[in-house]
Each structure stands twice: as C-alpha cells, then as structure tokens.
Amino acid sequence: MKRKKDFAPFISSLAAIVCGLIIGFIILILSNPTEAVAGFVTILTGSLTHGTKGVGQVLYYATPLILCGLSVGFAFKTGLFNIGGSGQFLMGAFGAVVIGLTCPQLGPFQWVVGLLFAILLGAIWGAIPGILKAYFNVNEVITCIMLNYVSLFWVNMTVKGSKVLFNALRNESKDIPKVATLPKLGFDVIFDGSSVNSGIIIAILVAILLYIILEKTTFGYELKACGLNKNASKYAGINENRSIVYSMVIAGAIAGLAGGIMLLSGTGRHIEIKDVIPSEGFNGISVALLGVSNPIGVIFSGLFIAYLTAGGFYLQLFHFSKEIIDIIVAVIIYFSAFALIIKKFLERYNEKKKDKEYNLIGNKGA
Amino acid sequence: MGNNANENYAIEMKNITLSFNKKIANDNVTLRLRKGEVHALLGENGAGKSTLMNVLFGLYKADSGEIYVNGKKEVIDNAVTANKLGIGMVHQHFKLVHNFTILENIVLGVEETHLGLLKLADARKRVVELCNKYHFDLDPDAKIEDITVGMQQRTEILKMLFRNNDIMIFDEPTAVLTPQEIREFMTIVKNLKAEGKSILFISHKLDEIKEVADRCTILRKGKCIATVDVDKVSKEELSEMMVGRKVNLKVDKAPAKPGNVVLEVRHLSVAGERGHKDKVRDVSFDVRAGEIVCIAGIDGNGQSELIKGITGTKPLKSGTIKIDGQDFTHKSIRYKNTHGISHIPEDRHRDGLILDYDMEKNMVLQEYFEKRFSHSGFLKEKEIAEYTDELIDEYDIRSMAGGTSIVRNMSGGNQQKIIIAREMTKEHKLMIAVQPTRGLDVGAIEYIHKSIVKQRDMGIGVLLVSFELEEVMNLADRILVMFEGEIVAEFTDIQNLDLNELGLYMAGGKRMNMKEVA
Numbered sequence: 019m020k021r022k023k024d025f026a027p028f029i030s031s032l033a034a035i036v037c038g039l040i041i042g043f044i045i046l047i048l049s050n051p052t053e054a055v056a057g058f059v060t061i062l063t064g065s066l067t068h069g070t071k072g073v074g075q076v077l078y079y080a081t082p083l084i085l086c087g088l089s090v091g092f093a094f095k096t097g098l099f100n101i102g103g104s105g106q107f108l109m110g111a112f113g114a115v116v117i118g119l120t121c122p123q124l125g126p127f128q129w130v131v132g133l134l135f136a137i138l139l140g141a142i143w144g145a146i147p148g149i150l151k152a153y154f155n156v157n158e159v160i161t162c163i164m165l166n167y168v169s170l171f172w173v174n175m176t177v178k179g180s181k182v183l184f185n186a187l188r189n190e191s192k193d194i195p196k197v198a199t200l201p202k203l204g205f206d207v208i209f210d211g212s213s214v215n216s217g218i219i220i221a222i223l224v225a226i227l228l229y230i231i232l233e234k235t236t237f238g239y240e241l242k243a244c245g246l247n248k249n250a251s252k253y254a255g256i257n258e259n260r261s262i263v264y265s266m267v268i269a270g271a272i273a274g275l276a277g278g279i280m281l282l283s284g285t286g287r288h289i290e291i292k293d294v295i296p297s298e299g300f301n302g303i304s305v306a307l308l309g310v311s312n313p314i315g316v317i318f319s320g321l322f323i324a325y326l327t328a329g330g331f332y333l334q335l336f337h338f339s340k341e342i343i344d345i346i347v348a349v350i351i352y353f354s355a356f357a358l359i360i361k362k363f364l365e366r367y368n369e370k371k372k373d374k375e376y377n378l379i380g381n382k383g384a
Numbered sequence: 385m386g387n388n389a390n391e392n393y394a395i396e397m398k399n400i401t402l403s404f405n406k407k408i409a410n411d412n413v414t415l416r417l418r419k420g421e422v423h424a425l426l427g428e429n430g431a432g433k434s435t436l437m438n439v440l441f442g443l444y445k446a447d448s449g450e451i452y453v454n455g456k457k458e459v460i461d462n463a464v465t466a467n468k469l470g471i472g473m474v475h476q477h478f479k480l481v482h483n484f485t486i487l488e489n490i491v492l493g494v495e496e497t498h499l500g501l502l503k504l505a506d507a508r509k510r511v512v513e514l515c516n517k518y519h520f521d522l523d524p525d526a527k528i529e530d531i532t533v534g535m536q537q538r539t540e541i542l543k544m545l546f547r548n549n550d551i552m553i554f555d556e557p558t559a560v561l562t563p564q565e566i567r568e569f570m571t572i573v574k575n576l577k578a579e580g581k582s583i584l585f586i587s588h589k590l591d592e593i594k595e596v597a598d599r600c601t602i603l604r605k606g607k608c609i610a611t612v613d614v615d616k617v618s619k620e621e622l623s624e625m626m627v628g629r630k631v632n633l634k635v636d637k638a639p640a641k642p643g644n645v646v647l648e649v650r651h652l653s654v655a656g657e658r659g660h661k662d663k664v665r666d667v668s669f670d671v672r673a674g675e676i677v678c679i680a681g682i683d684g685n686g687q688s689e690l691i692k693g694i695t696g697t698k699p700l701k702s703g704t705i706k707i708d709g710q711d712f713t714h715k716s717i718r719y720k721n722t723h724g725i726s727h728i729p730e731d732r733h734r735d736g737l738i739l740d741y742d743m744e745k746n747m748v749l750q751e752y753f754e755k756r757f758s759h760s761g762f763l764k765e766k767e768i769a770e771y772t773d774e775l776i777d778e779y780d781i782r783s784m785a786g787g788t789s790i791v792r793n794m795s796g797g798n799q800q801k802i803i804i805a806r807e808m809t810k811e812h813k814l815m816i817a818v819q820p821t822r823g824l825d826v827g828a829i830e831y832i833h834k835s836i837v838k839q840r841d842m843g844i845g846v847l848l849v850s851f852e853l854e855e856v857m858n859l860a861d862r863i864l865v866m867f868e869g870e871i872v873a874e875f876t877d878i879q880n881l882d883l884n885e886l887g888l889y890m891a892g893g894k895r896m897n898m899k900e901v902a
C-alpha cells in the first residue's frame with residue numbers, strides 16, 4: 019500500500035506514546051538530572067516491580083479511565099465531542115453517594131441500585147447537550163462545558179446542605195458503608211493491598227457491549243453513519259436528531275457509571291467540596307484519542323495510561339516531589355493525545371492543505 | 385533542440401507499476417505526453433487511469449518505474465514537487481472547501497496579504513476576467529455548498545486556469561458539464577493547446593476524445609493496451625480496444641406502454657436562498673408506470689431542487705406529491721424510501737455513499753433495517769455479504785477487495801455502480817435517477833441504459849434527469865424541459881424531435897403554453 023495517508027491507526031498511537039515519553043524524560047532531566055534515568059525506568063516498570071499490588075493498582079486506575087474513554091469515544095463515532103464527561107462523572111458520583119448513604123434497606127442490592135442511579139443521572143446530564151444540539155442546534159461543546167460547572171456547584175451545594183451526606187469535619191461526602199460498596203470478587207486477595215474491585219470487570223464488559231453495538235447492530239450502523247456523512251444519512255432516511263440524542267445519552271450514562279463505580283469502590287474516594295472539576299472526564303478524551311475511539315482500543319489505552327500513573331507513584335522513592343509525578347504523567351497523557359489531535363487535524367485538512375501547497379507554487383506563472 | 389530526443393516529451397512515464405495490497409492497479413504502464421499535444425487516457429472503470437495520474441501528480445508512489453519531465457528524470461513525491469515542475473491537476477472528485485466562496489477557493493493558498501488583509505480585489509479582477517474569457521457564468525461570492533455540481537466543476541477548472549500550469553491533467557472534467565459547457569470546455573482545451581500547453585485528458589466520452597485529442601492511450605485492467613493516433617481510429621475501434629468487445633450505445637426499446645400514474649406532482653414550489661426567487665415554481669407533472677420521463681434543461685434551472693423536493697431532502701414551499709395515489713407530501717424520507725421511491729442522487733459523494741463504510745454496508749444503506757438484513761436490531765452480516773456479492777456480479781463492480789473494499793478507495797465509476805445496483809435492486813415503484821451514468825465507461829453505460837429500459841418494461845415509472853442530450857434522446861419516452869424553475873415544454877414524439885428546437889426551449893428562448901395537467 020503506497021498511499022501516504024494510510025498509516026495504520028495504531029502506529030500513530032504508538033508514535034504519540036513514544037513522543038510523550040520522550041517529553042516526560044526531558045522533564046525528569048530538568049528537575050533532577052542525577053536520578054532521571056532511574057526515575058524514568060520506574061515510570062515504565064514500577065507497576066510490575068512492586069508485586070501484585072502494582073498490577074492491582076493499574077487495574078483500579080484504569081477503571082474510570084476506560085469508562086470515560088468509552089464515553090468520549092462513543093460520542094466521537096457519531097461526530098460529537100463529549101467534553102462534558104467530567105460533569106456526567108460527578109453527577110454519577112453524586113447519585114451513587116445518595117443511594118450509598120441513604121438506602122441501607124436495599125441490602126445486597128444497594129451498590130447495584132447505586133450504580134443504576136449513577137447511570138441515570140449521567141444519562142440525563144448527557145441528554146441535555148444532546149437535545150439542545152439536535153433540536154436547537156446549540157453546539158454540544160459549549161453546553162457540555164457549562165454543564166460541567168453546573169454539576170460542580172450543584173453537587174457541592176447539595177452535599178454541603180445535607181446532614182446525611184456531608185462530613186463537615188473533612189469537608190467532603192461521608193464514608194460509604196462497606197456493605198454498599200462494590201464486591202471485590204477476590205481481587206483484594208490476588209492483588210493484596212491494592213484497591214482493585216469488580217469495577218474493572220464492569221468497564222471491560224461495557225467496552226465489549228459498545229463494540230457490539232457499534233459493529234453489529236443497526237443502531238450502531240446509524241450512529242456511525244451520522245458521524246461519517248450527515249448528508250448520506252439524511253438521504254437514507256436516518257433520523258439524525260435521534261441519533262445525536264441517543265449517542266449523548268449513552269455517553270453520559272457511561273461517564274455517570276464511572277463516577278458511581280469510583281465512589282462505591284470503598285477506597286476512600288469522596289466528593290470533595292472544592293471548586294475543581296473532576297479530571298476523569300478530560301482524561302477520557304486522551305484515552306479515547308489514544309484508542310482511536312475503538313472500544314477495544316480504549317481498554318488498552320486506558321490500561322496503558324493507568325500503568326504509567328501507577329508506575330509514577332513509585333517515583334517518590336527517588337527524590338522527585340509528588341507534584342512532579344502528576345506533571346509527568348499528565349504530560350505524557352496530554353502529549354500523546356495532543357499528537358493524535360494534530361494528526362487528526364492534519365488528516366482532515368490534508369486535502370485542503372495539499373491544495374494550499376500546490377497553489378503556493380502554482381502561482382509562479384500568475 | 386538539445387541532445388536528448390526525449391525532450392520532445394513533456395512527460396514520460398516509463399514502466400509504472402503500482403499495487404494496492406498486492407493487487408495491481410497499474411501494470412508496467414508507459415505513457416508519453418508530447419509537448420503541446422492533447423493526450424487522452426481511455427479505459428474502463430477501475431482500469432487505473434486516476435491512479436496513474438495520481439502517481440504523476442505525486443499523490444501515490446509507484447512501486448517501480450520512472451518519470452521524466454521535459455526530458456529530465458524526476459522524483460515526484462508530492463503535489464508541491466509536481467507544481468514546481470509545472471504540473472497541475474483537476475481531480476475527478478473536486479477538492480473544494482465547501483463553506484468557502486468560489487473566489488476564496490480559487491485563491492486558497494495563493495492569498496496575498498497586505499497589512500494582514502487579503503488582497504482579494506486583485507484576485508477577483510483576474511477571476512472575473514477568466515470567467516469572461518472562458519464564458520463561465522459564476523458568481524465569485526457564491527459559496528461552494530450552494531452551487532450545483534456543474535458550477536463546482538467549473539470552479540475547479542477555473543482554479544487550474546488561474547494558476548497557468550504548462551502541463552495539465554484533467555481527470556474526467558466533463559463528466560458533469562452540460563453539452564453547452566462541454567462545447568465551451570472543448571474550445572478552452574483547444575485554446576490552451578494553441579498556447580503551447582501539454583494536456584492529459586481523461587474521459588469516457590469518445591466524441592470528446594475524437595474532437596480534441598491528438599493521441600490516445602488505452603488502459604485495460606491496469607495494463608497499457610495501445611497508444612493510437614486519434615484520427616486514425618474510429619470510435620467503435622476505440623471502445624472495442626477499451627472493453628474488449630463491441631459496444632452498442634443505441635438502446636433498442638419498444639414503445640412505452642404507460643400504465644397508472646405512479647408519481648403525481650402538483651403545484652410544487654421550492655424556495656431559493658433568502659432574497660432569491662423560488663428555485664422551483666409551481667411545477668406539475670405525472671410519471672406513469674412503464675414510461676421514462678426525462679427532465680431536460682441546462683444545469684441550475686431547478687432540476688436538483690425539484691428532485692430534492694420530491695425525495696424530501698429539501699423542504700417544499702407548497703404543492704403536493706402522490707405516489708400510486710397515496711399522498712406522500714408530508715411523509716418522512718425513510719417512509720418514501722421504503723414505500724416506492726428509489727433515488728440515484730446527483731452527488732454520489734455527498735449523498736449517495738458513506739465513503740468510509742465498506743461496499744457491503746453501502747449496499748444496504750436503504751435497507752439495513754429491513755427483516756432481510758437485520759434480526760432484532762442486529763445486522764445479518766452473512767446475508768449482507770451474500771447480497772453484495774450478487775450485486776457485484778450482476779453489475780460488474782470492480783474493486784480490490786470485493787464487498788469489504790472501503791468505498792473511498794474505489795474508482796469513481798465503480799462507486800457509481802454501487803448506488804445504481806442498490807437503487808435498482810431494492811423494491812420500488814418509481815425510480816428517480818439524476819445523471820445515473822456520470823463517470824461510467826461505455827460498456828457500463830450500455831448496461832445501465834438497458835437496465836433502465838428493463839425497469840420500465842417491468843412497470844416501474846422512471847424519472848430521469850440528465851444533461852446529456854444523447855442519453856435523454858436514447859432513453860426518454862417523454863421529455864419535460866425545465867427553465868428557471870418552471871416546466872416550459874413537453875415533448876412526446878421523441879423520434880421526430882428537432883434538437884435545435886429543444887435547445888431553444890432549454891435556453892429559454894421559447895415556451896409552450898403549458899396546460900394544467902389534468
């Protein structure tokens with residue numbers, strides 16, 4: 019195959035990762051040259067060299083990354099940019115906290131209902147930009163960003179205002195009782211000391227489900243058709259508005275589920291009352307890009323980024339401050355994603371650019 | 385001149401071989417373009433013409449072979465290099481930015497700035513001059529997305545003209561032009577030749593090749609069959625060399641036996657852009673089962689809008705549409721598609737295909753949800769694949785990977801065949817076909833024309849929009865002429881039709897007193 023544009027997508031993902039790692043290494047050198055190499059090796063191998071706990075942590079960190087990546091990637095397939103994953107995540111988290119703290123009578127089903135409620139709230143939070151986009155032609159990016167803030171302040175206000183939910187001492191939501199948390203499925207035994215639980219299984223199942231929806235069903239056929247060619251979809255009688263709403267509802271539901279799972283993990287995660295939007299939704303964008311929006315690809319990109327995060331944790335053994343770890347991991351994540359955005363951008367404008375190039379030269383005779 | 389005889393050639397492509405995933409698209413092809421000649425490239429759909437030109441323009445890289453430009457060996461690996469060497473190209477599928485104006489598209493990349501502002505005024509002057517010189521009726525400020533395919537094509541040609549390349553590649557430039565425009569285009573090509581430019585010209589239309597080309601290279605299945613002097617061979621010989629058999633372009637058809645009214649259109653109007661007058665104005669007509677009604681007219685006189693209004697992709701301002709007596713005016717597109725209307729759209733890339741889906745998925749674009757192809761929400765992949773294979777056989781659709789070929793990678797003519805196969809095969813009572821044979825080779829046209837007549841004989845009503853008079857004359861049982869959004873004439877006796885008279889109606893020089901259709 020000689021066509022230059024035809025890189026296999028995974029090759030460019032790999033290239034992006036390599037670039038991100040190089041930049042990360044440079045940052046390590048800048049902040050502490052003597053231990054940079056050792057630190058870099060730790061990022062790459064830390065998750066594997068600290069027993070089963072490291073592996074477990076990778077799976078734990080991967081859970082929300084995979085789910086949020088799926089959320090963003092699924093919307094991408096329909097031509098939508100779900101930058102509202104964080105808001106949906108937070109709504110899901112809130113839903114799970116409410117059920118987890120107020121419904122002990124549900125017994126063994128408490129976590130199930132908690133997750134369902136998280137899904138519901140996330141779905142509603144996705145439906146709003148979907149409906150606005152479909153029927154009022156309001157750009158989903160703008161609505162999503164605004165809803166991120168709406169959810170942040172509304173959840174803060176509600177949690178703070180409720181005696182049942184609020185732990186005033188720590189300025190965060192109360193601990194979820196152990197009975198209301200997700201089953202561990204023996205993971206706590208296999209990966210001793212890590213936080214991994216059944217959430218990772220749920221995330222992988224959701225990925226497989228989405229893959230089946232996109233590839234095997236008429237519904238997925240329609241969603242992707244709308245994303246690829248609106249006009250042809252219209253010609254074929256596909257209801258684009260409906261596809262947009264469904265796509266956003268599903269994307270929101272998945273992000274909401276991610277929020278629910280994190281809060282019901284029983285690992286000390288709380289809704290903290292501060293003016294910061296949870297980063298999970300944004301990380302989802304990187305994960306989706308790195309996994310080229312393919313649900314199965316997203317599993318692997320999510321695991322990869324989690325792997326770096328877990329490895330980065332052990333950087334503390336060398337004399338890097340804790341913040342450096344976050345910076346480096348973030349740089350790798352974002353640089354990877356950034357490289358991919360550039361690639362996508364170039365691809366889309368390739369034809370236009372080509373024209374530009376030869377026009378520039380072609381003008382010599384004019 | 386010079387010590388190298390090859391300097392008589394503007395371009396020499398020697399032993400070019402290129403394959404996609406091990407399937408050969410150009411097989412040891414040699415092509416020589418003399419300086420100052422018009423050289424035609426002829427071949428069936430998928431023969432490898434566009435691929436060869438893309439190699440020359442630096443968009444594809446050949447596996448082996450050499451390219452000489454003006455006697456010097458060159459490595460052309462991108463469009464920039466091609467342009468440095470004076471090579472320009474108008475692609476088969478236009479490369480225009482849809483939400484830019486004509487002017488902006490033409491100056492794209494050559495914008496000169498003055499204190500940060502585009503010096504559009506100078507460019508505009510030149511564009512207007514060129515428009516006048518070549519008689520292009522274009523508004524430089526119209527947006528590409530609002531103009532017809534024909535006008536977009538003219539913009540592309542204009543873009544080439546704006547840049548004065550010495551070696552010009554035209555990949556099927558005339559496929560969508562009206563007969564008048566083609567005549568004008570022929571004159572342009574002749575003028576360019578007189579100015580000393582060397583021109584490579586791809587066309588499926590033998591008349592054009594006979595008229596304008598000096599020599600012609602024939603490709604078949606990726607191989608170079610021959611290069612001939614055009615005035616030494618007949619059209620029949622050309623098409624035989626190309627297809628490998630005799631082709632009969634005259635359609636034999638029995639007189640139509642029209643039955644019930646299938647399509648009834650009454651007082652249909654479609655609004656124009658804001659501030660402009662209606663594109664379709666109070667149009668009424670019928671199409672009966674078992675007849676082929678052709679809408680003739682010059683591009684841009686409301687034909688596209690009329691069809692879009694009927695099929696539902698554009699809203700109606702007023703009027704009614706009935707299919708088989710049932711009111712379809714306010715039905716959804718899906719309902720229309722599944723209750724009798726088949727539609728071969730004007731712009732195959734914009735409307736007819738999802739280019740990034742494979743052929744199988746495109747083949748069921750109108751039917752993927754039907755029982756036959758889906759089961760409780762799941763696509764029946766096996767059925768879809770089998771169905772696609774059947775149609776590939778029946779319509780001789782050529783590609784590199786059969787049903788799983790991504791449509792974007794297929795040749796233009798074969799993309800068109802997917803749409804035709806799909807729309808002809810799905811259940812319907814009315815076939816609406818806009819320029820159905822656009823970009824098809826003579827062999828394929830012969831087959832499609834026969835299929836359309838066969839449809840008619842099966843009792844389907846056919847509404848055909850075509851700018852090609854030959855096609856209209858060949859197929860029509862009845863002709864309606866559209867001018868400025870109105871139907872201005874109707875002809876029923878096609879055999880004895882006076883072409884000049886038809887032309888007069890099309891140009892608005894004359895109109896019949898159209899009675900209300902009963």
Ligand SMILES: Nc1ncnc2c1ncn2[C@@H]1O[C@H](COP(=O)(O)OP(=O)(O)OP(=O)(O)O)[C@@H](O)[C@H]1O
Pocket residue numbers: 021404409427428429430431432433434435436476782783784793794795796797798823825
């Ligand atoms: N990028 C690509 N990837 C894979 N196959 C390709 C690609 N481009 C072209 N082909 C294949 O190469 C063959 C030749 O295609 P090409 O577009 O050159 O045909 P053509 O002679 O221009 O036909 P047409 O008259 O229909 O335009 C076709 O079978 C096509 O499917």
Ligand SMILES: [Mg+2]
Pocket residue numbers: 433434435476555795796797
């Ligand atoms: Mg071609």
